[in-house]
Amino acid sequence: MKTAALADGFGLEIRHEGNAGLLASAKDELLPLLYEHKVLVIRDAAFTLPEFVAFGRNLGRLRTFVDVSHNHPDYPEVFVVANAPINDKIIGMDRVGLYWHTDQSFLKEPQPISMLLAHEVPERGGETSFVNMNSVYRALPDGLKAVLSERVGLHDGFPKYILTAQDAGLTVDELKARDRKLCPPVMHPAIIRHRISRQPIVYLNPGFTQAVVGLEAAESDRVLAEVFKEVENPRHRYTHRWSPRDLVLWDNRATLHKAATPSQGARRIMYRLGIEDGGFFE
Numbered sequence: 001m002k003t004a005a006l007a008d009g010f011g012l013e014i015r016h017e018g019n020a021g022l023l024a025s026a027k028d029e030l031l032p033l034l035y036e037h038k039v040l041v042i043r044d045a046a047f048t049l050p051e052f053v054a055f056g057r058n059l060g061r062l063r064t065f066v067d068v069s070h071n072h073p074d075y076p077e078v079f080v081v082a083n084a085p086i087n088d089k090i091i092g093m094d095r096v097g098l099y100w101h102t103d104q105s106f107l108k109e110p111q112p113i114s115m116l117l118a119h120e121v122p123e124r125g126g127e128t129s130f131v132n133m134n135s136v137y138r139a140l141p142d143g144l145k146a147v148l149s150e151r152v153g154l155h156d157g158f159p160k161y162i163l164t165a166q167d168a169g170l171t172v173d174e175l176k177a178r179d180r181k182l183c184p185p186v187m188h189p190a191i192i193r194h195r196i197s198r199q200p201i202v203y204l205n206p207g208f209t210q211a212v213v214g215l216e217a218a219e220s221d222r223v224l225a226e227v228f229k230e231v232e233n234p235r236h237r238y239t240h241r242w243s244p245r246d247l248v249l250w251d252n253r254a255t256l257h258k259a260a261t262p263s264q265g266a267r268r269i270m271y272r273l274g275i276e277d278g279g280f281f282e
C-alpha cells in the first residue's frame, strides 16, 4: 500500500492494488492511518455494495442511520445520498450536511467514523470539505483554550432537521415535541482528548452546537464565534473533489465536514456507512 499526503499534516491518499488487499488491510492498516491523518481518500475503490458493506464490517460495527426511509432497500446499513432514482425509486436524501458539523454530535454517543463511496458524481460541484479540529485547537489563543477546557457545549440536531414525507400534517410544535422526546439536546466537553491518538480537539461545531453551558448568552455567542472563525481558516481545511469510485473515510472525533450542493441538474448517487470502533469519548 502506497500513501500520499493531501494537505499540510491532514488527510492521506491511499494507493492500493486491488480490492482484496483493501478488504484484508481494513482494520490493521487503515484504522491506525485514519486516527493519525483523520481523513483517508481511497481512489478507484471499485466495490459492489456487498463488498462496501463487508469493508465497513472489517473496520468495526455498522451503525444504521436512524431515519430508515433513506437506507438502501437491499442493504439497509447503507444510507443513500442521491438526487437520482435507484431501481426507479427515489430513496436517497440530497442536500445533506451543507454546513460545518461532525456527525451526530447531538447524540449521547455520536458515530465515530463515517465513510462515503461515490457511485455517480457530477464533474463539478458537490465537493466535501473537512477541517482538522486538532489544528484549530492549536491555533486558538491560550486564554480561550483555558475557558473552553472547563466548559461543555450544548448540542441539538433539531434546528437542522430536514422534513420528510412522514412529517406531513404535523404542526411545528408537534414536530418539536416528538424531536425533544426522541433526540433531546445533549452536552459534551468543549475540548476532548481523542481516545486513540490522545490529541486535544475542539469538539464544537456550527451545525449543532447551540451554546457553551455556564456562560452568559452573549459571552457564549462571542466564544463560539471566535472558535468558528478559526474553523473557517483555510489552513485547517482539505476539500475533496469527487470522482466515481472514490471512497472517503473520516474520523468524526477529530474533524468537521461540510458538503456543497452539486451543480444544477447534475446527477449524484453516493453510499454512506457509519462505523463504531468503540466508545466515542474517553
Ligand SMILES: [Fe+2]
Pocket (backbone or CB within 6 Å): 097, 101, 102, 103, 257
Ligand atoms: Fe455529515
